[in-house]
Amino acid sequence: MTPEAATRSAESESPSKRGARWDVYAIALEDDPHPRWHDIRESSPVLDTGGGVFFVTRWELVDACLRDSRHGAGVGVAASFGAESGLVADVMGAWLMSLDGPPQQRARDLVRREFTPRKIERLRPLVEEITDGLVAPLEARGASGAAEAIDVVPSLAFALPSEVIRRMFGIPFDEWRSGIESIVVAAGAGAIDGIAMIEGLAREFDARLRAGRVPEGLLRQLCEPDPALGALSTLEVVANAVLLVTAAIDTTAGLVGNAIACLLERPELLARVRRDPTLVPAVVEETQRFEPPALSCSRTAGVDFELAGVSIPAGSQLLLGLGAANRDPRRHPDPDRFDIDRDGAGLVSFGGGRHFCLGAALARMEAQIAIERLLVRSPSEWRLAGTPRWQKRNPTIRAHESLPLARAGSR
Numbered sequence: 001m002t003p004e005a006a007t008r009s010a011e012s013e014s015p016s017k018r019g020a021r022w023d024v025y026a027i028a029l030e031d032d033p034h035p036r037w038h039d040i041r042e043s044s045p046v047l048d049t050g051g052g053v054f055f056v057t058r059w060e061l062v063d064a065c066l067r068d069s070r071h072g073a074g075v076g077v078a079a080s081f082g083a084e085s086g087l088v089a090d091v092m093g094a095w096l097m098s099l100d101g102p103p104q105q106r107a108r109d110l111v112r113r114e115f116t117p118r119k120i121e122r123l124r125p126l127v128e129e130i131t132d133g134l135v136a137p138l139e140a141r142g143a144s145g146a147a148e149a150i151d152v153v154p155s156l157a158f159a160l161p162s163e164v165i166r167r168m169f170g171i172p173f174d175e176w177r178s179g180i181e182s183i184v185v186a187a188g189a190g191a192i193d194g195i196a197m198i199e200g201l202a203r204e205f206d207a208r209l210r211a212g213r214v215p216e217g218l219l220r221q222l223c224e225p226d227p228a229l230g231a232l233s234t235l236e237v238v239a240n241a242v243l244l245v246t247a248a249i250d251t252t253a254g255l256v257g258n259a260i261a262c263l264l265e266r267p268e269l270l271a272r273v274r275r276d277p278t279l280v281p282a283v284v285e286e287t288q289r290f291e292p293p294a295l296s297c298s299r300t301a302g303v304d305f306e307l308a309g310v311s312i313p314a315g316s317q318l319l320l321g322l323g324a325a326n327r328d329p330r331r332h333p334d335p336d337r338f339d340i341d342r343d344g345a346g347l348v349s350f351g352g353g354r355h356f357c358l359g360a361a362l363a364r365m366e367a368q369i370a371i372e373r374l375l376v377r378s379p380s381e382w383r384l385a386g387t388p389r390w391q392k393r394n395p396t397i398r399a400h401e402s403l404p405l406a407r408a409g410s411r
């Protein structure tokens with residue numbers, strides 16, 4: 001049974017069963033999941049949701065599970081997509097997130113070559129150029145006095161990471177737009193499910209490899225052998241290309257949108273950051289704590305063990321509540337206050353241990369530049385025009401579906 005199915009079935013089991021009151025994925029899709037996560041964290045920090053899935057919400061427990069080398073990769077994503085065999089199962093079984101031990105280390109070292117701090121820093125001018133290209137039409141529309149609000153989700157929050165990863169892959173714009181991007185957009189809109197998305201992306205990359213349409217960029221670099229590590233197999237290249245696309249876009253779009261909303265909901269803070277743009281990185285870090293775009297990740301318990309008094313059998317899924325842990329007052333005092341002056345250390349927003357997000361530095365850079373160019377160093381001032389709408393499809397992502405802005409003034 002998949003973790004998601006298991007969690008949902010807990011609802012229909014005996015009400016006396018521990019965890020039966022909570023549907024942790026449904027909570028993640030609420031407009032404000034934080035009060036209910038607070039209740040779970042305080043009453044059952046290791047919640048047995050049934051079906052061998054344990055939802056962990058206290059910071060120190062989440063952090064410990066992430067770093068505990070006895071535990072293996074989680075089956076969370078693959079299993080919750082319901083893929084048991086076929087191309088999608090093969091792809092999800094071969095990508096970095098599903099591997100353990102030496103195979104994971106080898107594949108990670110091969111994929112990581114393009115994500116070293118120096119290589120990411122070299123992308124800065126490109127990210128700035130792309131951001132400027134996206135913000136300029138928004139400024140122009142705002143300046144023209146157009147009455148209708150501008151939705152910054154499609155026009156900036158989503159468009160920026162999609163364009164950055166496209167340029168990293170070197171795939172021509174039209175081919176990206178009609179191929180990879182259209183599949184991601186269709187999944188985001190609920191027009192296709194997760195399995196169809198992974199399958200569609202895998203077929204796109206596989207067809208490119210077979211036809212030799214491999215432009216200079218990430219895909220070609222994934223194919224490049226390393227003298228010490230050897231080469232990724234064709235399946236591994238396809239799987240990790242799919243992973244990079246799916247890991248990069250919706251999450252970063254969530255971070256950009258969440259940071260914009262957090263600032264616009266606090267005009268005094270925004271005014272302070274406009275006076276002192278060096279505060280932008282602190283805004284992005286606090287957004288990652290306060291409204292992290294990735295709400296959970298998972299591990300498979302490698303041994304029978306006890307966590308906060310709960311016995312967990314080997315093979316159980318540890319569903320690690322990143323969003324809940326980031327608001328644990330034991331680690332982050334006064335957690336429901338957005339405070340860019342707090343000590344931002346100890347965030348679990350990018351996971352941790354051997355599977356720590358490979359794109360963390362890139363995502364941070366994109367969000368910082370987007371905030372800086374749209375809200376901080378911009379001639380225009382923006383305000384929220386209406387209530388932002390959260391996406392309601394993917395319970396592992398906290399991101400806006402729509403974030404309407406209007407011009408508040410200019411300087």
Ligand code: HEM
Pocket residue numbers: 066096097098108165243244247248249251252255292293294296297298349350351352353354355356357358359360362363364
């Ligand atoms: C704000 C944006 C992002 C967030 C919140 C995020 C979050 C995460 C999380 C929580 C994990 C699981 C870590 C774990 O299990 O310990 C992960 C893994 C991963 N992320 Fe990200 N991510 C973001 C952006 C990106 C970007 C831009 C890329 C690449 C272009 C990327 C590539 C990856 C990869 C390859 C993994 C798998 C690493 C492994 O299993 O070894 N992510 N990310």
